[in-house]
Amino acid sequence: MLTPTHLVIGQTTFVAVSLAVSHAPSWPEACLAATAALLPDLDKRQSHIGRLFPWISEPLEYRFGHRTLTHSLLACVVLALLLWPLLPRGAWLAVVAGYASHAAADMLTPAGVEWFWPARWRCVLPGNERYRMRAMGWGELVFAVVLIVATVPMIGLAQSKPGTGGVITAAIGDMAAARARYDAEKGEHRWELRLAGRDNLTLEDVGGDYPIIGPWQSSGLLVATSSGPQTVCRGGGCDWYADSAVAVKGEAQITTTRELTASHTSPAALVAALEPLQPLGEVYLIGSLTAKGLKEQLPSVAVSGDTVSLTYAAPEMLETWGARPLRDVLLTVQVRHAPGVGVPNLALNDEVVDLIPAELRPWMLQNGKISRDR
Template sequence: MLAPTHMIAGQAAFIAVSLGVGHAPTLPEAWLAAAAGLLPDLDKRHGIVGRLFPWLSEPLEYRFGHRTLTHSLLASVVLALMLWPLLPRGVWLAVVAGYASHPVADMLTPAGVEWFWPARWRCVLPGNERYRMRAMGWGELACAVLLAVVTIPLLNMAKAKPGTGSVIAAAIGDIAAARERYDAEKGANRWTLRLEGRDNLTHADVSGDYPIIGSWQGAGFLIRTPEGPQSVCRTGDCGWYVDSAVAVKGEAQVTTTRQIAAEHTSPAALGAALEPLEAVGEVYLIGSLTARGIEPKAPTVAVTGDSVNLIFAAPAVLEEWGARPLRDLLLTVQVRHVPSVTTPEVTLDDVTAGVIPAELRPWLLKRDRISRDR
C-alpha cells in the first residue's frame, strides 16, 4: 500500500482505539499515529522511511526481507511493551495503534505479510485473492476514502469523550472500571453513577442514575439518593449491591478545600462558619472530631466511643447534634462549585455562636475591655 493510505489507516486505528478505551485524542497524537503507520516499512530501503534511515533499512531488508520482522505481531508487541513505561498514555496509544495498523492494512494486498514471523506463513485478508487490493489500484483508493470518511464521526465521538468513557467498560458495566475512571478524573466535573442493582437489606431494585458524592472503600461509591447518602459496591458491606455501574461525566466544576483545626466549638458555630461556603456550592465534611452522645449515621458519620469520623458528611448533619460541645476538630471542608465562583475562607466564632454559655459572655467581653484599657 501507498504511504498516504497507511497514514490514514494509522489515524483511523488510533481514533478507534481511543474511543474504545475512553481516551480523548489530540491533534498532535493523531499526526503521530499517522507517522507511526509508516514505521514498519523500515525494512524497505527504497521506501519513505527506509530512505531516512538507510543504515538500518538496508540490513533489515537484506537479512529478513520486506514485510517480515517489522510487520510481525511480535514487533508490535515488543514495541508496545518497550514504550509503555516511557510514554504518556495518549502518545503510547498513538504510536502502538498506528504501527500495528500497517501490517493489518498490508494483509489486504495480494502479497500479505508474515504476521507470525519468524514463521514464514503469509497472512492475507480476505482469503479470496480476487477481493484483495492492489497497490495504487482503485481498491486501495476506495479503502483510503472509506477510512477517512469513517474517521470523522469516530473522531467527534472520541473527542467528546462520551460520559461513559470507555465504550468497552460501559458495555460491561464493571464498577471497578467505573471507580478507576472516577478516581483518575474526579475534581473537574460533576459525576453520575448509572447503576443496576438492589438494596442489600430489602432486595428492592434500586436501578437509576445517582449523583456521585465520592469514593467508598476499595472499589465502591458514595452516592446521593432521595433518601440520603448511600454506599454502593459489589459486596454485602455496602447499602446497595451493584450488578452493573457506569461513571458518567457531567458539567464542569471546581473543587475547593478549606481546613478546620480547632480545640473546641459547637454545632451552631461550625454551621455558621459553613454557611458562606454553602452559598457558593455543595459542601462536604471529611475528618474527625470528639463529642459525646453523637449517633452514628451510615455511611457518612461513623462513631466509636467519643470519636466521630465524617466521610463526605453534609453540614445538615450538624442540626441533629444539638448544643453538645465538639472538641479536637481536624476537618477538611470540600466545596464543589462552578468555575466562576470564589470560595470564601472559614471563620469560627465561638464566643458568639454558642460554645461559651450566654451567661458568661458579658463577663468575658467585660474582661477583654478591662485588659485593653490597662
C-alpha cells in the first residue's frame, strides 16, 4: 500500500482502539500513530521511511527481505513490551496500534506479509485474490476515503464522551479488570462503577452506576451510594458482591492533596480547617489519629483501641464526634475538583481540649478552694 493510505489506517486503528478501551485520544497521539504506521517499511530501501534511514533499511532488506521481520507479530509484541514502561498510556496505544495496523493493511494486498515470521507463511486477507487491493488502484483509494470519513465521528465520540467507550471491558465485566483499570488511570477523571451484583447481607440486587471513591483492600473498590460508602469486590468480605463490574471514565477531574498534622486538636478545629475546601469539590480524609470513645463507622472509620484509621472519610463525619480531644493527628486531605480550581494550603493548630465536662467545672478547686459558682 501507499504511504498516505498507511497514514490514514494508522490513525483510524488508533482511534478505534481508543474507543474500545475508553481512552480519550488527542491529535498529537493520532499523529504519532500515523508516524508509527510507517515504521514497518524500514525493511525496504525505496520506501519513504527507508530513504530517511538507509543505514537501517538496507541491511534489513538485504538480510530479511520486505514484509518479513518488521511486518511480523513478533515485532509488534517486542515493540509493545519495550515501550510499555517508557511511554504514557495514550502514546503507547498510538505507537502499538499504528505499527500493527501496517501489517494488517498489507495483508489486504496480493503479496500479503509474513505475519508469523520466522515462519515463511504469507498471510493474506481475504483468501480470494480477486478481492485484495492493488497498490495505486481504485480499491485502495476508496478504502482510504471510507476510513477518513469513519475516523472523524469516532475521534469526536472518543474525546467528548470517554465513558461511552470501553467496549472490550464492558464485554468482559470483570471486577479485577475494573480495579486494575481504575488503578492505572485514576487521578485525571471522575470514575463510575457500572455494577451488576447483590448485597452480601440481604442478597438484594444492587445493580447500577455508582461513583468510585477509591480502592478497597487488594482487589475491591469503595463506591458512594445514597446510604453511604459501600465496599465492592468479588467475594464475601465486602458489602456487595460483584457479578459484573466495569470502571467507566467520566469528565475531567483533578486530585489535589494537603497534609494536616497536630499533636492535640478537636473535631471542631478540624472542621474549621477543612471548611475552605468544601465549595471546591469532593473532600476525603485518609490517615490516622488517637481518640477515646469513638465508634466504628465502616468502611470509612476503623477503630482499634484508641487508634482510629480513616479511609476516604467525609468531613461531615467529624461533626458527630462531639468535643472529645484528638491526638497524634496524621491526615492526608484529598480534594477532587474541576481543572483550573486553586486549592489553598491548610493550617491546623494544636489545641488542648478541656477534658472536664461543663457541668462539673463550677465544683472544681480554684486557688485551693471549691468553687460553688453556678
